[in-house]
Amino acid sequence: MLWLWWEWEEWAVSLQKCSPDVALLLLFDYDKVELANMNRLFFQPHQAGLSKVEAAEHTLRSINPDVPFESHNYNITTMDNFTHFMNRISHGGLEEGKPVDLVLSCVDNFEARMAINTACNELGQVWMESGVSENAVSGHIQLIIPGETACFACAPPLVVAANIDEKTLKRDGVCAASLPTTMGVVAGLLVQNVLKFLLGFGTVSYYLGYNAMQDFFPSMAMKANPQCDDRHCRRQQDEYKKKEVERPKQEVVQEEEEVVHEDNEWGIELVSEVSEAELQDASGPVPDLPEGITVAYTIPEKDGASGETVEETDQSLEELMAQMRKM
């Protein structure tokens, strides 16, 4: 089992308690414990200043000393670390040299999710992604099986619709809110899904959202996008199709969610900084999503910015670097 988190350690505590089923944990994080974390994480003030993975290991060991750990305190999105990270996914399993069984992403930013997505697509690694919104009143978990389900890059980031006036929540100059209760719920949903997946009971959710304001839990499954920008996702889709053809047919009972097409009004504000023309240009097709789930933004079908491209030149990279330095 491999874990990445930059924010929520409730996951860790729940899983530790279920430990007979969890034989090994790899932890990746590049943050330090701070006093600001005390509202929601399982660290204690005396651990402030330690790296989160180090502090987490101490705390988790005391809960369950029988689970071995491997922790890495680095930023996975840099070139140097990413290669090592991919290596640990593919070789850091229970038996060294074998891949891990599952990757759990509990990070708090788009860039890290994309990096994990890139790695898992390339390796064909099953993973679960989770998150809590910036306004702290919604969250989600998502199961991603490269080639079979949508990957994280197949569609723009999904958002659990909040059905509240954003202005009552957003305050100028403040970046994000944090509610330990929302995180606790999402942590529970994630670990529950992990147990069902690993132990084979119940129905594993492909996507489960949590709208805290209305206690609404939209769920759905999203198929992979044949035009996904990530070529490894497309490759995995081809391989999955081949495998499906070879598999004997099974009777599958699937509950189809009634799909309600969203009104594409999300771009309208009282005082818009974006002109009508720009809004039109920026709007693309909204995927078919059930009630309660929408996308953070859309990508237009036509090509985005138009204008002159860089000129053709014979100059080498070194010559260009030197030219820049002389400016």
Added chain:
Amino acid sequence: MADEATRKAVSEIPLLKTNSGPRDKELWVQRLREEYLSLIKYVENNKAADNDWFRLESNKEGTRWFGKCWYIHELLKYEFDMEFDIPVTYPATAPEVAIPELDGKTAKMYRGGKICLTDHFKPLWARNVPKFGLAHLMALGLGPWLAVEIPDLIAKGIIQHKEQQNS
């Protein structure tokens, strides 16, 4: 998008063609050449408009970038060092520009001095992958951030001009 001046400046930055990241070996070299071409043109445009506000250079592999940016407030020029790494998922994800010396001085910053961009930036970048490059990151990301944050930090007395510090 931002104001008229920014829009105009951005429209004059050459767009990039090659969709490749730092893991793509030969194609990455091609992308780097395009990044430099675009940056050089943008800096030339800025000089012509009497608004030369940054310099950037990279390591040999083009994976680490560093440089300086300037902001003029009430006739005084404030200078800041900046740096960023190219993430493995570039250009699908934009690099996080950091100004380490301002770390902890404003709420609009993550740890390590990484500047916090507005809600508009990420969707705008996503819509224009791979045509936007580092020059666009400067024009749409760092530029507007400086324009909002620096006057505010000066007004609050959190940063002072270097000459005032020495006197």
